[in-house]
Amino acid sequence: MILSANAISLGGRLNDFTAAIRPGEVTAICGPNGAGKSSLLACLAGLQQVDAGDVTLDGAGLASLKPQQRARAIGYLPQSPEVAWDVCVEVLVSLGRLPWKNAPAGEAQAAVDAAIAAMDLDTLRQRPVSTLSGGERARALMARVLATRPQWLLADEPLANLDLAHGAALIARFRQQADEGRGVVLVLHDLASAMNHADRVLVLDRGMLAAHGTPRETLSAEVIERVWGVKARWLGEDGAMGLVLDGSTSTPG
């Protein structure tokens, strides 16, 4: 079940982009602002029609899949934490079952319960979304994606609104999903998160693939200087690296 983008282009935001993403790994998409990270994720999720090329899941074009089939295979967590109506957490999570219209009710309830437990939301089940903190809401939205039980998890800046502890907990969940054989693709702007927690990194630069490989290869000081336009060094040990900027920096291009 490989998710691959084959020479896709998208209105100036992506340019002849090719990459194959394997399940069982956490893949991070990194790049400067405006590099096309969110656009790429939307294309990989099958939500954005590409101008050229195609995105395939296990060899079959995403565009040719029925929306419901695609929704069962690929779970997508958008960056905006929008919840239009003040539903309670349990109802919110159960929205993740919408692609499984005809599944038995018991299975649906089991998936919702498991997702709620996985995101540590048991005590918040009946709470209206408006009373949740930012971190709790982010967990509830993540549980919504897990309730679908998709083969692929695609998340746009999932760590953006989370404090240290909840961010670490969410990363642990992503790791667990990958270990269970699912594909996890995350847009991350924090390079240290990508360095420490991703198995693979895709570096995007102005809509083109600048590097693809292990974090150490793709987020080297040399690549960071070339793509982000800053001189920086990695400090620390494996799994706990920190990025330190060097004094003199050129202006970002």
Next chain:
Amino acid sequence: MANRPVFFLLIGLAITLPLSLLAGRVWIDPFAPETRNAVTILMELRLPRALLAITVGAGLGGAGAAMQGYLRNPLADPGLFGIAPGAALGAVLSLWTGYAVAAYALPVFALVGAAGAMALLALIAGRDGGIALFTLAGLMIASLAGALMSLAISLSPTPFAISEIVTWLMGALVDRGWREVWIAAPLTLAGLAFLVAAGRSLDALTLGEAAARSLGVNPARLQFILIAGIGLTVGAGVAVAGIISFVGLIVPHLMRALTDRRPSSLIVPSALAGALLLLVADCFCRILPLAGGELRLGIALSLIGAPFFLHLLLKMRRGLV
């Protein structure tokens, strides 16, 4: 739990409907049925009128719930898509040209107007399925129909036509009969079926457009279902009763707190509550002593609706502070 409001609303309707038949200029005492023409009044005047109130109210309530779900906005109203103004334009043209004297002409003209607005919407729908563009298009259709209506009034051949048009625009259920019931009821029921079918997609939209698509919602298909559902319910309602505002806005609000707040669980309760509201409101219009006739239903509901809307806005403002 989910069905409790539906249950109570059905009981409420079952009690209110027979009671409403007794009220009016001539009160009918069910235990002294010797009132003159009681059977005629009941069967030919009040029963069709009550059923029409239920039909129109159900259509407006259901359409309002679906509309708010689609636009993810509690201030949305079924009139926004331009279908009600389109239907009104059709009716105004039938009055303007004088064809309205023929039986069926006015509702048929109105339905053609609604269909025209639906066709225009369908032309715009489905390109990319975006909500903002679609809604703007609906607003443009509404404003175009409104302008054409004003033009028809200003170019009216006779003062009588003007007076007829203006009176008709203030929606009412006076002097309606079985004919209107047979026109509106099937169309409204079909429209409500479309709206109920849209429920799951509207639920997914709770999470925003991108998330909804990732959950398998086909935005173009949803637009077509909504055009059919809102077009049939609102178009049929305007065709037989004229413009009745605020029902589609208020009713989903009153019902939302009684449900789990998903758009799909709001559509049926809103339809039933809309039916109940219009049935009761029409009864009051009938009873209220007013020189020169009775209070128009459309005016009565706007009189209730506008203060409610204001209250809603003030409450929302407090929520934002």
